[in-house]
Amino acid sequence: MNFLEKYNRAVRENNSLLCVGLDSDLSRLPECLKKEKNPILTFNREIIEATKDLVCAYKPNAAFYESAGKAGFEAWEALSGMVGPIPLIADVKRGDIGNTASHYARALFEANSFDAATINPLMGQDTIEPFLAFEGVYLFLLGLTSNDSARDFEYTGGLYKKIARKTVCWNEKFGHRLGLVVGATKPGELKRIRKIASKEVFLIPGIGTQGGDLRRTIAAGYSGKEGNMVINVSRSILFAGKGSDFAEKARREAMQYRDMINKAREEI
Amino acid sequence: MNFLEKYNRAVRENNSLLCVGLDSDLSRLPECLKKEKNPILTFNREIIEATKDLVCAYKPNAAFYESAGKAGFEAWEALSGMVGPIPLIADVKRGDIGNTASHYARALFEANSFDAATINPLMGQDTIEPFLAFEGVYLFLLGLTSNDSARDFEYTGGLYKKIARKTVCWNEKFGHRLGLVVGATKPGELKRIRKIASKEVFLIPGIGTQGGDLRRTIAAGYSGKEGNMVINVSRSILFAGKGSDFAEKARREAMQYRDMINKAREEI
Numbered sequence: 001m002n003f004l005e006k007y008n009r010a011v012r013e014n015n016s017l018l019c020v021g022l023d024s025d026l027s028r029l030p031e032c033l034k035k036e037k038n039p040i041l042t043f044n045r046e047i048i049e050a051t052k053d054l055v056c057a058y059k060p061n062a063a064f065y066e067s068a069g070k071a072g073f074e075a076w077e078a079l080s081g082m083v084g085p086i087p088l089i090a091d092v093k094r095g096d097i098g099n100t101a102s103h104y105a106r107a108l109f110e111a112n113s114f115d116a117a118t119i120n121p122l123m124g125q126d127t128i129e130p131f132l133a134f135e136g137v138y139l140f141l142l143g144l145t146s147n148d149s150a151r152d153f154e155y156t157g158g159l160y161k162k163i164a165r166k167t168v169c170w171n172e173k174f175g176h177r178l179g180l181v182v183g184a185t186k187p188g189e190l191k192r193i194r195k196i197a198s199k200e201v202f203l204i205p206g207i208g209t210q211g212g213d214l215r216r217t218i219a220a221g222y223s224g225k226e227g228n229m230v231i232n233v234s235r236s237i238l239f240a241g242k243g244s245d246f247a248e249k250a251r252r253e254a255m256q257y258r259d260m261i262n263k264a265r266e267e268i
Numbered sequence: 269m270n271f272l273e274k275y276n277r278a279v280r281e282n283n284s285l286l287c288v289g290l291d292s293d294l295s296r297l298p299e300c301l302k303k304e305k306n307p308i309l310t311f312n313r314e315i316i317e318a319t320k321d322l323v324c325a326y327k328p329n330a331a332f333y334e335s336a337g338k339a340g341f342e343a344w345e346a347l348s349g350m351v352g353p354i355p356l357i358a359d360v361k362r363g364d365i366g367n368t369a370s371h372y373a374r375a376l377f378e379a380n381s382f383d384a385a386t387i388n389p390l391m392g393q394d395t396i397e398p399f400l401a402f403e404g405v406y407l408f409l410l411g412l413t414s415n416d417s418a419r420d421f422e423y424t425g426g427l428y429k430k431i432a433r434k435t436v437c438w439n440e441k442f443g444h445r446l447g448l449v450v451g452a453t454k455p456g457e458l459k460r461i462r463k464i465a466s467k468e469v470f471l472i473p474g475i476g477t478q479g480g481d482l483r484r485t486i487a488a489g490y491s492g493k494e495g496n497m498v499i500n501v502s503r504s505i506l507f508a509g510k511g512s513d514f515a516e517k518a519r520r521e522a523m524q525y526r527d528m529i530n531k532a533r534e535e536i
Contacts, residue, residue, distance in 0.1 A: 025371070063368045066375035073341050093364055095388060097415045097478075100331045103293070107334035120363060122390045122410060124417025142390060147365045149392025152434060157425015166420060210365075 021234025146183025184212025289502030414451025452480025
């Protein structure tokens, strides 16, 4: 089953647009897991077990796995065996010339079994195509990011709007395999991007710790009943509890986010 | 010793601006290595042994290690123990929000011992700063890349020139820790970027398989006797031979590139 099918099914069955960001920072894991053979792997398993009926996707960010050496590598490799029918988005923000990009793609979709990935589009079309060679996978191109310094380059010559327009063009060419990452911290721009890319799936970071406004985000980017948004929350859910009840607390937090998102969907 | 010191010493001692790109694609390694416990690791060791007096740096690209699973991970981890005094540039093109970037930085400079890294600057200053928290490391920001599709976004609103100008600003602020990646396939633009960034070290891909013109590149970007260019060649050197004499053939090819570069330096 391809990413979009898995995603749409999870949206429907779990009645959720919430994505849990598995940014499983080794240094922040609950004390009670420190003795585990691989604390990251155990943490992920418990978080997934506690939230799998509340989400439309999981999104691990590679940085937190790369910084943890061998334990991180093993936990990263184990992810796709843990999530069952929920789609798994590799947040890697890769982007490189064709020959190299095809190796990044193989790492994600051949050596591993991710359903989707985030891609940095700066280097253009020939750096994106090698990922599309893998059937059924979906790519989220960085459209407009949630951080303050997005202003340094992403607005230059209307760059973020150009990326959105190109994404729409490429989708016509490549059969609707591309979405956009758009930060929740900039709802005005999110609205403009939605006008350009009306059917694309948006991956939305910036809710939770980063302070994005959920209701304004939904109002700006959600376009009806179709599942066209993946709203990511990482730290606020993962680290809601520090004790042995961390998974239960994560579940409670995830449920609150899911419900807040659904309430905001109903209100628009 | 920081990156710039190591780099300048290697330039002087080896009389070389050549960087060998350790893009050690498992599927292209010589047949005779296939029985090794870790063919990538053995290949790297032999290539380094055969070229270490001919280069100013080594630049492994992470994609070729990530696509090779566990063997790739182990070979990547082993690199910094193999290169001796030659500086090692991690070609990773990472870029992410601050908290995540600091984990990418830890993966490279704490869990591992790279001297420098390539960074995708799209997301701006706050995604670059966490890397600079590691003393002595040097970062090459993507300025203008060597691929055809660089035209999709890198020229938008003069973006590549803006990146060069920002790099110069940041260098004044952060103490000259940033260089630029500029493809050899665009010597006209390289000249314009050199006018903006006169003192920055340029990492130049695109010579060799990609077809960039060495003499025009040197004429456009080399500014005198200082070592201000790292000219990368990957595939043409690594895979010069397919038999058991692969290291010897790589050495011969590397020597030719080093000498061609030096001839072009003398001619300007």
